[in-house]
Each structure stands twice: as structure tokens, then as C-alpha cells.
Amino acid sequence: MTDPSEVFASETILDRSPKSIFDDHHPPEKDLIADCVHCGFCLPACPTYQLWGNEIDSPRGRIDLMKAGREGAVHLDDAFVQSFDNCLGCLACTTACPSGVQYDKLLNDVRPQIERHRKRSPGDRLWRALIFALFPHPDRLRVAAALGAGYQRILRPLLLRSGLLTRLPKKLRAMEALLPPVRISDIAARLPEHTAAIGPTRRRVGMLTGCAQRVFFHDVNQATVRVLAAEGCEVFSPAAQGCCGALSEHVGRDESAADQARRLIDAFEPLDLDTIVTNVAGCGANMKGYGRLLRDDPHYADRAAAFAARCRDISELLDELGPVARRHPIQATVAYHDACHLAHGQQVRSQPRAALQAIPGIAISDIPESETCCGSAGTYNLTNPEPAEQLGRRKVRNILSTEPELIATGNAGCLLQIRRYLAEGDADVPLYHPIQLIDFSIRGVQPPTVGPAGPGLSGPR
Known part of the structure; x- marks a missing residue:
């Protein structure tokens, strides 16, 4: 693989013109760039810096590029683009940063600039x-x-x-x-548009069914609805809902992301819901950012902010409600993998663990390098397969080092990525979304502890 720093050194041409390479539609903000004090705490947290050790592939290196871009000191050339394409957008740097640099906002502003102004190869x-x-x-x-x-x-x-x-x-x-x-x-299965609460209704909940989630992980969606109903939630899954826009937003296709956000708001808004719940970390992080995404739209700005305020990951909602449904024991050690857009993007770490620990008999093992991305990162493992492969194998090695009986993680992309490298090594450890284990426990069903199981793959339904 070509060393990105060599590409940068050979292709980036210095330009002393004061003209910014960015247009006026939300360029990376000068004040947010200035928040970075170059302390270096982000370096060991950054997956691409861990892989290559190049400053240009670190968060502070990319922030320097943004600053140079605003000042017209670099061109928006292949090397500039490559640095940001190499970024997984995992946001581990935002957790590690002691200065509170909002790298997520900077990244979300620079990627649309790239998509508008740089023509990619055919x-x-x-x-x-x-x-x-x-x-x-x-x-x-x-x-x-x-x-x-x-x-x-x-x-x-x-x-x-x-x-x-x-x-x-x-x-x-x-x-x-x-x-x-x-x-x-x-493949053809659909969730019911309305599911009644079991017992008194505690919350009216809308559920995002997702894109890949509803096709490849229908079992996860079914488990989510059953758990919500068992915990006293009336659940609405409107058939009219589409993509939340997370994949588009992640790569800078902001117009597509905004259109998808508007359609999703329109699908849920008439239902008068207390909460909109997600069981996919990337979707949840994106939906919580609708207020910023649609801030320029006079017809949707306020509605988007109100919608975002009602969005919760399923583990957050269960934590808010507190359990009422009885949990039956599951005697197993579970390696819980923190999905980046849950732990870093939404700052949701304790709630999934608390939900799992409410199951009698469950023990949670800590995974080495738990803050490091598995390499899925939206479409990253499709557009950048080599670094994604290195990170995927590294993540699976770390998971298996804990000798788990079960593996759990709360994101569709992570489930696919980890499953791939478990299968590559013939590791017979079942892989689940945490909500499936909670569902098993409420129903008194024991998940298999031997064999390559997983959401939509095998195991009790």
C-alpha cells in the first residue's frame, strides 16, 4: 500500500495565494480549527495513525490541512483528498482530546467540500x-x-x-x-407497523428499521420490538420510512443526506411519539445530528432539532425506562465491542453494559484496545479495504484474546465486519446484538454458546 505521507509530499503544491480552497457553504470553521493545540493526545487514539505513523493521517494533521486549505496554502488535490478518505470518521480522537476539539463537525464540513470540488477517478x-x-x-x-x-x-x-x-x-x-x-x-420479512405494549403503556416509541438492518438483521429488529413491548412500550414502525442518511452524511454527500433526513422526519412526525429508537449506532449518531444537518432549511430546522432531541439508542431507552420484564439467567461470558458511533459519536458506553448486566449470569469481559475502530466505519471497508482489513483482524484478535463465549456489539456494520474475520479464522464464537441477548433472557431462551451463530445467521428465534 502506498504510504500516504509520500503521496502528500510529492503531490501537494504549496500556494501562497490567500484564496481559500473551500467555498462559502459551511467550510470548516476557523474557530473550531483554532481549538486544536497540537498536544498529540489524538495520535494513539487514531486508527490510521496507529497503522502508518504518519502525521498527515492523524486528526491534528488533518486539522492542519483544513487550516492550510482556508488560507490557500494547499490545493484540493489528490493528496489532500486521500488524507480525508483515509479517515474512518470513528471519532476516537474526540474522546481522547483534552481540549474538546469538535473534529466531527470539522470532518462533516470538509467532506462535502471535497465532493463538490474534486472530481474522482472514473x-x-x-x-x-x-x-x-x-x-x-x-x-x-x-x-x-x-x-x-x-x-x-x-x-x-x-x-x-x-x-x-x-x-x-x-x-x-x-x-x-x-x-x-x-x-x-x-429478505421479504416486514415488521408490523404497530405493536401494542404488554401491560400499561409507558412510552410511545417509533423504531427505525434501517436499510441493511431490515434486510440482513431482521432478527435484531424483531428482538428490539419484542423487548420494547415487554418493557411497556407501544411501538410504531412506519412502512413509509426510508434511509436515515447516515451513509451519505459519512462521506460528504450532504444533499442526499438532507433529503433522506427530511423524508424520515415526515414519516415519523405525524405519529406523536415520545421517542424514536435506533438499534444501529451509525444511524443513531446521524439522526441526533439532524438539527445541524438541516440548520439552513427554514421549513425543517426547528423540526429537525426537535426530532433529534427525541432520538435514543435502544440501550439508552432501556436505561431510562428501567426494567419491568423478568430476566431469565444466561450463564455466559460476553465480550462487548463498543461501536465507535455509539461510544464516541453518542457517548453511550455504560448503558449497553448495564442492560447486559441486568441479565442474571452474564459476565462482561473488557476487550483490549476497546476504543479502536473495527474498520467498518460506514462504507469504509468497501472503499478502503486494505486498512479496514488490518483493523478488522486486529479487532477480532483482541476480542478472542478474552476467550469469550459470546460476542455482542450494537451496530450492523460492526456485526458484518467482525463476523467476516471470525469466519476467516474459523472462530466458533456466536455474535449477537445486545438486544438479542436481552430478548433471549426475557423469553427464557438460551442462545447457543458453540458454533458460528449471529444475527440473521442462526440461533433461536
């Missing part, structure tokens, strides 16, 4: 167009999943035996490897 444009023509569209994803199910049963064994699978381009190989085993019954 191959990169085509690959990104494929990703965004598919993943934010559940109906298209269902068709692709059905074709994928046929591929897994018929074509994949032939490709493996012939050795052709290893000859696919790296990005296509990454997409192929991330496809989980698919049940045809789950």
Missing part, C-alpha cells in the same frame, strides 16, 4: 455510485440479497474451488466477504 466514481445506488435503498438491497443467497449456495463454492475468488478486485472481494449468510424468509 473507477472510484463508479464504485461509489454502485454503493449508493444499493445500500440506502432497502428494496434494491432485498433483490441483491436474494441474488446473493443464490450466489452463496451455487456460485461461491465453484469460485472457491477454482481459486477465482482470490483474483477478484480488492473492493469487490471485500463486498463479497461481508455478505452474511442470508435466509430467504428474512
